[in-house]
Amino acid sequence: MLASIKTNEFKGSQSKALAMMYFRVAIILFGAQLLFGLIAAIQFLVPGFLFELLDFSVARTVHINALVVWMLYAMIGSVYFMLADETGEDGVHMLLGKIGFWVLTLAVTIVVLVFIFVQVGAGTEASIWFINEGREYIEAPRWADIGIVVVVLIFYWNVFATYMKGRQTGIMTVMVADLLALAGLYVAGMFFTDNISMDQFWWWWVIHLWVEATWEVFVGALAAYALIKIIGAKREIVEMWLWIEVLMLFGSGILGMGHHYFWIGTPEYWWEIGALFSALEPVPLVAMFVHVLYDWGKEQGIAKAEGRQGSVMNNGPAMAWIVTNAFGNFLGAGIWGFFHTLPQVNIYTHGTQFTAAHGHLAFFGAYATILIGMMYMSIQYAYGIDRLKATFKSKMAIFMITFGVLGMGIALTIAGYEQVLVERAELGGGWNAFFMAQELPWYIQAQMWRAIMGVVTFVGFIYLVWDLLTLGKQAKKAQAAA
């Protein structure tokens, strides 16, 4: 992957070359996310670890921001990657696109360094502007917010102009509309208020309407594109399901926002609205994939009966990650989300390790998986491989990362269960109740398993990077020899 910087494998598409640049930064930030996550996991077990040097709050800030940013990088990369195939045109303003990439990367680097080395500021507006905005997931200081908006506008303009110039497929139409909403929503998180309820009301407009609406639709469009590319799925089936997904995801996800408005000072009617619509959120998540796979199997059968070659799966590792996405999304975002989405349950589980369990499984299942799949597709393209097969390293990567994250999710669910029963149900919350629950032997044991599974995930990540760096060259050599 990194080698391809010099070898200039990209004879064709400029926008795909730019996609590769985004993927490279994404994988580095993914590594940072895992490393800082491990630090935070260790701090749960050994509280003195890096105390007053790199405290839990710093480790966690980097952990979740690296997560959000690597996903945004991989998402932008994925869009640049699919752009040429879908529209039939190469990206139109590629120089501008490249400048945007470097500006964004410079800004991200500065933000992360400030998070790690400056950490906190005085209680002034200047701290919010230059150090840390102190709002979970969107901690980036205000100057960086503005920079992000500018870069995203450049990106959007590039995509939109290419779309208008080229073929306007259903997939690209969904993508272009979704990206506009995704980018616009970020602005809802860019102001300061003394009213904490108001603060969190708008904060959820960014966080919820990203991860439970626009990002989900994004993944739907991406999966549609990938299934056509990898197994030659029929566009009619895929696009029909994509529109059904849009209907169901936006139909449930937009008002599903209510499940964040149960306890932040907002009125009671959000209980019913949030419960109903968020309970519907899991419904669409796996349908397209199942139908496409069914249809593919059927077509293979027909092809075989007629004595001809059906459409071949041309990218083993990417397909494996997309399978993981279809089910991981349903399990992590859907089932684990539903566990605690009803207000009757959520009044006890809100703000416990339960949320952390759901967060880990959902971000991984719904987003990390398919974005890694897209990286494998970019490798296949960059090296001109007709059929990319999984290596031992690809298999170790997907197995260890999936097993590790699932293990973390289950461990955190158990920790959350303990916490909910003891801290919330038995003791009713508060300082004493919190620490009583944190010191339970079973809670600590669960945190121990979480850390172990975190290490498993990290080893899987090393396999992933190793595979991405070597796979293309090997496959190219094998292809030339055959």
Place this chain on the structure above:
Amino acid sequence: MANKNVSVWTSIPFWRRSAAWVTGFATILLIWLSFDTLGQITMGTDADLLNKVTKRVPAATVINYKIGYEMSKERGHEVPTIGEKQPFFGKEWSDKDAAALLHLGKLTSQAKNCMDCHTLLGNGAYYAPDLTKAWLDPAWQDGGPLQGMTGKSTVEEAIAEFLQNPSQYPTHARMMPNLGITADEAKGLVAFLKHMSSIDTNGFPRNFSKSVETFKAGGTHAR
């Protein structure tokens, strides 16, 4: 789809139109409800407090009053109550000064990144206690271990002292780090916490008052 004989259920234009209508309808409903909610969570005024008008989010001058958290039979969960006047750091704060103090406190809560260890209104990180009703926590009240530890005689002074020198007052192996919080910022943060405890959170955290009883009895294991 080119084939006109297929049913409407496999027709792309049908699903595209449906998706657009459903998305549009959901968006409009969300915006409409948001207008109502924004009205309800706008901060009240000092006059509301004087006239005993209940607001979901009271004015900053709520710091001049005693705040409780009591079971409401009508609503089936605890709600914050605003009682008689109570000095805050030994005085009554004017409308302007209270607002300025809350402003400083809210800014400090963000600049010090409280939310990446604690939860506020249940949102944030899960490494340290939820702060929604921290002002009402029995541990900070008269006779509570946290107030006793700081050697102060009011809740606000005890919390402010702790915030300025947290690692001097270790209670567990997991400690709050020193974040360089100044005396003024600490006052602001306490005002922010007191104000937050007066917000109507629909009964979250549930049974918080039960913990007061349990706590006074020495915790569940002591009984």
